[in-house]
Amino acid sequence: MKDRVTQLTALRKQLLQQMPDLSSVLPGSLLSRMVRCNKPGCRFCEKKGKGHGPIWILSVSLGSRQVRQIPVPSELKKEVEENLRAFAQMQKVLKQIAQVNLELFRERKRQQP
Numbered sequence: 001m002k003d004r005v006t007q008l009t010a011l012r013k014q015l016l017q018q019m020p021d022l023s024s025v026l027p028g029s030l031l032s033r034m035v036r037c038n039k040p041g042c043r044f045c046e047k048k049g050k051g052h053g054p055i056w057i058l059s060v061s062l063g064s065r066q067v068r069q070i071p072v073p074s075e076l077k078k079e080v081e082e083n084l085r086a087f088a089q090m091q092k093v094l095k096q097i098a099q100v101n102l103e104l105f106r107e108r109k110r111q112q113p
């Protein structure tokens with residue numbers, strides 16, 4: 001049976017391979033919204049019309065309760081979704097690697113004479 005440090009080091013290597021291409025990561029989340037044009041007689045907006053859209057918005061938290069909302073052209077939506085997924089994957093794998101390193105640290109301390 002392999003020792004714990006060898007196991008953890010192998011696991012860390014596996015995790016590193018699950019890292020997405022870091023050059024593509026994009027923070028935030030994608031929202032959709034219907035918009036009203038306020039033109040009289042518009043069949044999408046008048047009465048119980050739902051408005052136009054949906055339009056897509058990239059919502060990015062800037063910290064201290066500030067949020068930036070950036071409209072996303074439909075031709076870029078797919079790419080934005082992929083880049084958001086890459087960001088989420090990066091965060092998930094990063095947390096796992098940090099956890100493995102924490103265990104490795106404990107293990108190395110334990111093995112000190």
Ligand SMILES: [Zn+2]
Nearest residue numbers: 037042044045
């Ligand atoms: Zn309208």
